[in-house]
Amino acid sequence: MMGFPRDRVKFNVGGKIFKTTATTLAVAGKKSFFGAMFDENWNLHSDAAITEHFIDRNPDYFGVLLDLLRTGELYIPPKIDKKFLYRDAEYYGILDHVKSAECDTFDGNRLRLAKSITGLLVGDGKFTPAIQAGPNGWCCVSQGSVAHVYDLILEEHPTINLDYRKVNDVCWVDSENIVVSSDEKIANGGIGLFRASTGELRYKFQVTDEMNDYTTGILSCSSDYKLFFNCRSTSNEHGIGVWDQVTGKQIDFLPYYTYGNASRLQWLHGTNCLMATSFHPRDENCCISLLDFRKNTMVMSWSDVRDRVKKPYITDQTKFRDVIAIEESYSICVVDENARLGSIDLRSTTDASVEWKETTRDNTNSSFFGEVRQSHGGWICDFSIDGDRLFALHGDEDIFDVWETPRPPIK
Known part of the structure; x- marks a missing residue:
């Protein structure tokens, strides 16, 4: 010692x-x-x-x-x-x-409501707001053509403004920089790198000629400075591309025809895979896939409906609203249409069934699972986890909640 x-x-x-x-x-x-x-x-x-x-x-x-x-x-x-x-x-x-x-390390069973932030002015309801947790306890709330940035003590910094272009997604590169995608074509500057604390535009990403027809949606970053982006062409073709943030060049592209347009991307550091989640508007099904870009293959997939071809499958017949992987517990956290939180064990290779946590209106229950639907803010339209904080954005009012895991009392 x-x-x-x-x-x-x-x-x-x-x-x-x-x-x-x-x-x-x-x-x-x-x-x-x-x-x-x-x-x-x-x-x-x-x-x-x-x-x-x-x-x-x-x-x-x-x-x-x-x-x-x-x-x-x-x-x-x-x-x-x-x-x-x-x-x-x-x-x-x-x-x-x-x-x-x-705060203690993240524990979904012991979360407490730390603070609620109101007054977002989320717009006229044409676009669904989204929230993205960042490093060091920061977060970013996007709505319409702007993104609101909040620091650790939940003070708002200058907004990121895209001049009337719709914000499709935001992604934290590190504690100082945010990548923002818009509904503008990629070749026309549809993805930009902004300074989180000031809202200043620092860089616009460029793409190869074959990507000129694509617009970018959902984003994700890896620890080795790669940026993953879901994109769609004017002919409705979908794919996931990769940028090297060091060189600023596009280095890969994986067609994503199997499940269509990805609704969420999340890089899994432990497995070096990208989790792509698709929510299908026609049949309201959810598909979760793990993509290995080292081999350009899909290494694992789940669906929330039974399928005789694809296995493993999720045995519960519910519909998902959101999905987040929590690598520390080797699980995928899911939220269904009834505001229940459940988990899928990533280590399972035969049956990816969901273990659900039932919600309750009993406010004496201090856990997040027991208060996932706050009466003052209505249903949760988006949530995000990074480090030891969970951010839940409500859809009925201009409010988001910050959840933390309290430290056990000192004996």
């Missing part, structure tokens, strides 16, 4: 003196504000041990964060504004410590 020196360190924060040890500061990590005070062996630099360090920040917030490093527990006094505490935590590079102290 690595040992840390117990040299004392003195800080002058906004005129108030704080004393701590190298052991406490080392908890913040190398990438934090305090990491520069250590060498590669986690020893304090010689000048750091004897110098009083002045920091021109609010001492009240510093004291709360220092206690967090000391104890691993976060106590926010009533006089402390949480919004500014988060901003100072980001300044010191320990925002992840604050998040982990407040």
Whole structure:
């Protein structure tokens, strides 16, 4: 086990003196504000041990964060504004410590409603709004020709505006950038890369000549900087293309004739496959496929109707509204037309049946499964999960809910 020196360190924060040890500061990590005070062996630099360090920040917030490093527990006094505490935590590079102290890892059975955001002004109802969770607890809500971006503390940033072109989908590339697709043809700039915090357009993607006739819909990104896009031609041909974000070039295209137009794409990092979900408007069926682009093949598929040709199949005869894979639990989370949440075990190779969680109107039940339909917001039209947060967008009102998993009480 690595040992840390117990040299004392003195800080002058906004005129108030704080004393701590190298052991406490080392908890913040190398990438934090305090990491520069250590060498590669986690020893304090010689000048750091004897110098009083002045920091021109609010001492009240510093004291709360220092206690967090000391104890691993976060106590926010009533006089402390949480919004500014988060901003100072980001300044010191320990925002992840604050998040982990407040919330546990994602657990669908223990989720609690953390906050509801209203006043989206989602438009005139012509277009269905959508929500996309992003890294670091951010999210993006798209409606019509605009996309609203919210940060960790759920403050709204400048909107992304496509100048009256419909937003088809948004996809977080990383914590700073969002890719947005529109109903414009790809060759005419139908996909753009925007800065999340400012709404600034940074780049328009280009395609090969054979893709000039296509428009782009649903998007997804992989960890190795590949962008996947569902697209459709004017002759109603569907496919899934791949861009290399490093070179900016299109590198692959897989025809997707089997199930038609994909309604959701999600990259699965553990299996290096793309999950494509199709909701068929004619027969109201749902198909879930796993696509391996290394071999350009479909390696697995499910359907919510029995089919003598395709197996495995989902045995429940319900209709799905949405589908999200949760790799940590090797499962696919599904929402049906009755607002029930269920899961499909990805490890099953014979029968991909759904294990359902029944919803209830009993508000004393604190789990997300028990309150999936909030009476104040109506039915859920879209939801998204990233990290330890679930975002649920309601269809009846201009509102979305943020769900988190609380930490177990300290014994």
